[in-house]
Amino acid sequence: MRNIEDLKKVKDRRPFQPFHIHLADGRDLRIVHPDGVAWDAATSPRVVVAIHEGGWDVVDVTLITSIRVPHPEGARDTGV
Numbered sequence: 175m176r177n178i179e180d181l182k183k184v185k186d187r188r189p190f191q192p193f194h195i196h197l198a199d200g201r202d203l204r205i206v207h208p209d210g211v212a213w214d215a216a217t218s219p220r221v222v223v224a225i226h227e228g229g230w231d232v233v234d235v236t237l238i239t240s241i242r243v244p245h246p247e248g249a250r251d252t253g254v
Contacts, residue, residue, distance in 0.1 A: 177235070178213060178215070178219060178220070178222070178235050180241060181195075181211065181222065181235070181238070181241060184241050184243060185205075185208050185211050186208070187243075190207070190208045191243050191244075191246060192204060192205060192206045192207075192243075192244070193205050193241055193242060193243045193244075194241070194242045194243075194244070195211075195224060195226075195233070195238055195241055196238070196239045196240045196241070196242065197233065197237050197238060197239060198237045198238075198239050199237070201231075203224050203226040203228075203231065203233075204226050204227050205224060205225075205226055206226070206227065207225075209225075210224065210225040210226060211223070211224050211225075213235075219235075220234055220235045220236065221233070221234060221235070222234075222235055222238075
């Protein structure tokens with residue numbers, strides 16, 4: 175991930191949709207609430223605190239390989 179702006183876009187979506195943060199070490203953090211990710215852009219713009227279903231982690235943004243927002247339950251993939 176290039177910067178924290180990609181994460182901010184997903185976190186600030188309305189209505190909020192749970193999403194997954196995939197890390198370089200293979201972990202998958204499922205974020206179920208917009209307050210589940212936080213950072214201090216002024217003092218630590220590269221460090222994120224992620225509260226997820228398995229606990230919480232402090233993550234260096236450069237270790238985030240991708241962010242995935244699954245289709246909402248009941249939605250069908252149209253193949254588009």
